[in-house]
Structures are given as C-alpha cells and as structure tokens.
Amino acid sequence: MYRAEQIIHMMAPPIPYFLGCGYTVYQPREEHPSRRNIGIFDFIAIEYGTLHIGEAEQQWALGAGQSLILLPNQYHYAVRPCEEPTAFYWLHFHTVCSWQQLPVEQSPFPYPDAEDHNKRFLTPPYSLQLPKMWSMPYPEQTYRLFRQLLKYSVKRQSSAFWSRQQLFEEMLRAMDLRQIESYASPAITVAEKAEAYIKSNYRSELNSEQMSNALHFHYNYITRCMKQVYGMTPGDYLSYYRLEQAKLLLLKTEWPIAEIAAYVGFSSTPYFSNRFTLRNGCSPREFRKQFAL
Numbered sequence: 001m002y003r004a005e006q007i008i009h010m011m012a013p014p015i016p017y018f019l020g021c022g023y024t025v026y027q028p029r030e031e032h033p034s035r036r037n038i039g040i041f042d043f044i045a046i047e048y049g050t051l052h053i054g055e056a057e058q059q060w061a062l063g064a065g066q067s068l069i070l071l072p073n074q075y076h077y078a079v080r081p082c083e084e085p086t087a088f089y090w091l092h093f094h095t096v097c098s099w100q101q102l103p104v105e106q107s108p109f110p111y112p113d114a115e116d117h118n119k120r121f122l123t124p125p126y127s128l129q130l131p132k133m134w135s136m137p138y139p140e141q142t143y144r145l146f147r148q149l150l151k152y153s154v155k156r157q158s159s160a161f162w163s164r165q166q167l168f169e170e171m172l173r174a175m176d177l178r179q180i181e182s183y184a185s186p187a188i189t190v191a192e193k194a195e196a197y198i199k200s201n202y203r204s205e206l207n208s209e210q211m212s213n214a215l216h217f218h219y220n221y222i223t224r225c226m227k228q229v230y231g232m233t234p235g236d237y238l239s240y241y242r243l244e245q246a247k248l249l250l251l252k253t254e255w256p257i258a259e260i261a262a263y264v265g266f267s268s269t270p271y272f273s274n275r276f277t278l279r280n281g282c283s284p285r286e287f288r289k290q291f292a293l
Helices: 114-121 139-152 157-175 186-201 208-215 219-230 234-252 257-263 269-280 284-290
Strands: 006-012 017-026 041-048 051-055 058-062 066-070 075-078 086-094 099-103 126-131 133-135
Touching: 017 139, 017 157, 041 051, 041 139, 051 066, 058 066, 066 126, 086 139, 086 157, 126 157, 139 157, 186 208, 186 219, 186 234, 208 219, 219 234, 234 257, 234 269, 234 284, 257 269, 257 284, 269 284
Parallel strands: none
Antiparallel strands: 006 099, 006 126, 017 086, 041 066, 041 086, 051 058, 051 075, 066 133
C-alpha cells in the first residue's frame, strides 16, 4: 500500500463540511484547469486513466485508485494534457478550524491553539489526519460514496443536506489516518489512553504514580505525549475536565458550590472557585446566575 508522504492535519470539532461534488471525464489532450487561491479544499479520486496535475512545486501523475487533496491557498495547474481517457470524482469541502500540511515524519501535529479551540468550541480538539496523496486501500468504497453523493445533488436541499454531510463524514473517517493501525503514532496512543484514564477517574485523587502504574509508562513520557497531542499536561487536562464537569453541574443542578467542588474532585472550595474564576472569567456563583431565571 502506498504510504502518505504528507498529511493535512485539521482540528475538529466542528467537522469539515461538504460543499459540492461532481464527476469529470477528460479525453486525450484535455487537461485540468489552472486555478489559484480558490479558498476551499478540492478532493480528487481517480477512477480510470491518468491525471497530470501540480500544486505549487509538487507534481503528480494520478492513476486509478489514487486520490489527492488540493489546498485552498495554493496554485493548482495541469502538468500536461491527458494521454488517455481519464475519469475522476471531485469534491469541494471547507473547515472553519485551523489546519496545516506537514511531512509525515512531523506527525503527530501539536495543537498550538488548543486553549483557544477549547474556549471557542467548548471541547478539546481532535486532529483529523488526511493523506495529501494516497493510493486508496478500498477505492470502490470511495467511488460508492461519491455515487451516492451525486444522487443527492439533484434532490431538494431539505432532504439532501443531512444525507450529503453524513456521506462526506463517512468518507473523511475512511481517510483519517488515525483510524489506520499502521499509521498510529505512539504519542497519540499514549495521550488518548491518558485522556480516557483521566475522564474515568477525575473525581479521585489522581497522582503521577497512579497514572504511570495504570498506563505502564513513565509519567514524564505520558506528560510529553499529552503536551504534544493536546497541548496540556495530565495535570492541566485533569483541572480542565473537572472544571468542565463543574460547569455542567452548575447548569443542571441546584447543588451548593461546595458540594459541586467536592463532587468533581476539588478538596478545597476556595481553591475550586479560584481556578473556576481564572478559567471562565467569573465565579461559579456568577456563572450560574447568568443562566438562572
């Protein structure tokens, strides 16, 4: 199987969203149009023939079963005309989250703005890892999804909207290299195990020794992995998660502040209030009053 050399990392949620798709057939001597800074991602999947296409300094001869993602801020051009009948599916999509294209050896992509993402979308970021150019392991699956998408292109928006986005997300999931074991990064694996452990035990008095014993890794290595993947140490993530659970309880219950602090794992109510205020810009009581009738 062809191994991706470049990966496009996209922070989520929200998930990238579908804009439009089509199916194009070129005859010999026809070529892909040249375009610059189109502002959206262009995903191409070749069904048969060979498409000679370039982006900035890179050039490809894409054959059957291969795919390519063209970036929204680059110059795309035909390297040369097709020499045989060539057919491909194309799909335009966009994302409002940050993204970056990196060589595969620089994976996993760190989250330099993880804190901003948390504040904007109220959840830690997940990084989709989409191969720039790829020999698709199951091309027929991709073609099937494209054919279904094309059927919805002529239907009413009210009946097609959810179906198209669902099909596109199924396509994204098949492309996301984090779902493929051979691409799994040790740092991501350890960070995700640490995250799951924290979420399962956040109400307890967690310490470095407990986490090391549970995950079978030295705490310094766990910390390094979480910083690389989530932009937070285990202690930072534990505090973040406890405070997020506290916000839910402030909204959904009438429990006293001290009871909420103890429930989410804080041994001191004043310390809880201080950490909550620093993170949210208001005290727990003021936060609750914002939403009270």
